[in-house]
Amino acid sequence: MTITTPKFDTTLLQNIFASQQKHQYTIAATTAKERIAKLKKLYNALDSTYRVEIHHALQADFGKNPAETDLNELYPILKEIKHTIKNLSNWMRDEPVDSPFALIGSRSYIKYEAKGVCLLISPWNFPINLTFGPLISAIAAGNTVIIKPSENTPHSTAIMKKIVIALFEPKEIALVDGEVEVATALLALPFNHIFFTGSPNIGKIVMKAAAKHLTSVTLELGGKSPCIIDHTADIKSAAKSIAWGKFMNAGQTCIAPDYVYIHKTLVERFLTALKDVIVDFYGTTPTSSEDYARIVNINHTKRIQGLIDDALEKGAKIVIGDNEAKQDSMIPPTVMTNVSLDSTLMQEEIFGPVLPILTYTDSEEVITHINKNPKPLALYIFGKNKKNIKYFLNNTTAGGTCINNNILHFFNSELPFGGVNTSGIGKSKGIYGFKEFSNARGVYKQLFPGAVLLLMPPYTDFKKKLIRFTMKWF
Numbered sequence: 001m002t003i004t005t006p007k008f009d010t011t012l013l014q015n016i017f018a019s020q021q022k023h024q025y026t027i028a029a030t031t032a033k034e035r036i037a038k039l040k041k042l043y044n045a046l047d048s049t050y051r052v053e054i055h056h057a058l059q060a061d062f063g064k065n066p067a068e069t070d071l072n073e074l075y076p077i078l079k080e081i082k083h084t085i086k087n088l089s090n091w092m093r094d095e096p097v098d099s100p101f102a103l104i105g106s107r108s109y110i111k112y113e114a115k116g117v118c119l120l121i122s123p124w125n126f127p128i129n130l131t132f133g134p135l136i137s138a139i140a141a142g143n144t145v146i147i148k149p150s151e152n153t154p155h156s157t158a159i160m161k162k163i164v165i166a167l168f169e170p171k172e173i174a175l176v177d178g179e180v181e182v183a184t185a186l187l188a189l190p191f192n193h194i195f196f197t198g199s200p201n202i203g204k205i206v207m208k209a210a211a212k213h214l215t216s217v218t219l220e221l222g223g224k225s226p227c228i229i230d231h232t233a234d235i236k237s238a239a240k241s242i243a244w245g246k247f248m249n250a251g252q253t254c255i256a257p258d259y260v261y262i263h264k265t266l267v268e269r270f271l272t273a274l275k276d277v278i279v280d281f282y283g284t285t286p287t288s289s290e291d292y293a294r295i296v297n298i299n300h301t302k303r304i305q306g307l308i309d310d311a312l313e314k315g316a317k318i319v320i321g322d323n324e325a326k327q328d329s330m331i332p333p334t335v336m337t338n339v340s341l342d343s344t345l346m347q348e349e350i351f352g353p354v355l356p357i358l359t360y361t362d363s364e365e366v367i368t369h370i371n372k373n374p375k376p377l378a379l380y381i382f383g384k385n386k387k388n389i390k391y392f393l394n395n396t397t398a399g400g401t402c403i404n405n406n407i408l409h410f411f412n413s414e415l416p417f418g419g420v421n422t423s424g425i426g427k428s429k430g431i432y433g434f435k436e437f438s439n440a441r442g443v444y445k446q447l448f449p450g451a452v453l454l455l456m457p458p459y460t461d462f463k464k465k466l467i468r469f470t471m472k473w474f
């Protein structure tokens with residue numbers, strides 16, 4: 001089925017925005033019980049009412065196996081809803097803080113209040129997960145939301161629109177679909193918060209537009225996520241984890257290991273193990289496997305092919321994946337060695353099923369290379385030696401890290417998820433997502449006349465001494 005994007009209507013957007021602005025304080029005043037009721041509705045929609053339609057949509061957009069949709073589209077958000085429902089009353093509670101003695105006669109606390117009208121722009125690679133995931137936090141924090149999903153996954157957008165219309169009123173949550181012009185028109189509006197997931201380049205456009213209204217932003221971006229394999233690593237287990245993390249969704253995962261940096265002594269064993277595990281996962285011709293996703297569209301297929309060709313021209317070799325003719329939007333798991341650091345493959349985020357393997361002998365080389373580049377969204381370390389793991393951890397920075405695995409830090413709602421600088425600003429999931437969509441309002445309450453009355457003008461010699469005394473001791 002071909003889905004056409006409806007004609008873009010600026011007035012409609014402005015009307016939805018105006019209705020949400022009007023309604024925002026009603027939503028902000030909702031109780032934990034009311035917000036939990038909405039989350040339960042969303043849970044049931046995703047877990048039962050629309051689950052099969054979601055499978056079909058992702059199959060149509062990506063050729064994705066329903067099991068993979070369950071595992072990495074639905075499971076993380078269902079888990080996130082359960083976690084939020086369990087903790088929401090606690091998160092919403094006013095948080096008392098200590099007061100200095102000089103403020104005797106008062107009480108202070110933090111009130112987490114909704115930011116207001118929020119814009120949520122999501123990408124195509126995990127369309128359901130990366131749209132409803134942040135929506136859970138926005139609902140939990142009591143916001144109204146306009147969602148703009150990606151134009152690249154029309155079937156997923158269509159089912160999400162159906163769910164949003166079925167569950168929510170537009171004055172509270174609305175989904176508008178469309179291309180860049182819709183995103184641009186939305187960015188012109190004075191939202192109270194923008195939650196954007198996508199590429200660093202578009203992230204800069206979003207931040208610039210937000211600056212016009214001094215709108216706060218959460219930017220969940222991307223970049224190259226390195227994977228280090230130390231000489232003490234369990235090679236078979238590393239190969240299995242990395243093959244799973246890299247080739248799931250055909251490498252179109254923001255936290256997929258972008259490239260591997262492996263100790264020189266292990267490279268041959270690692271390549272053999274990787275070859276075996278790819279066959280175990282997807283058979284000898286992965287592009288005809290039902291368990292292997294395809295590239296989202298022809299433009300991205302050409303982009304990835306361009307990265308491979310450029311690397312080959314600069315001397316790289318394909319060591320796994322050269323046996324299959326590329327067809328339609330299918331690119332097999334492709335592992336390359338001898339990759340020049342000057343090739344585009346090592347300059348840009350790959351976002352496809354191509355894995356460059358670099359080797360090292362001295363850990364310092366690895367650190368120097370990683371730290372010369374923008375701070376990664378994820379960094380993975382495989383090894384058994386605690387001292388080495390600590391060395392890599394303490395001498396780099398990243399949005400998140402898995403030790404002896406990859407991807408799985410995303411699945412734990414107790415951990416903050418996000419990047420650093422180029423790979424992102426702000427954090428999502430669990431309490432971190434709730435706080436991202438909340439204004440931490442500092443409230444000071446005077447209970448009875450305090451000592452501060454003694455410090456007000458006129459500044460007699462006695463008061464000057466008292467102020468000095470207060471500064472020093474209270």
Ligand code: NAD
Nearest residue numbers: 122123124149150151180183198199202220221222223254
């Ligand atoms: P993208 O930046 O091209 O698009 C993301 C969204 O921005 C889409 O909805 C798109 O319609 C919208 N958009 C496009 N042009 C725009 C403009 N000028 N103004 C405002 N909005 C605009 O990203 P993508 O190709 O959908 O996704 C891939 C990128 O997203 C990769 O870099 C990946 O690493 C990153 N990503 C990050 C995370 C994360 O959680 N950090 C998750 C998934 C993807």
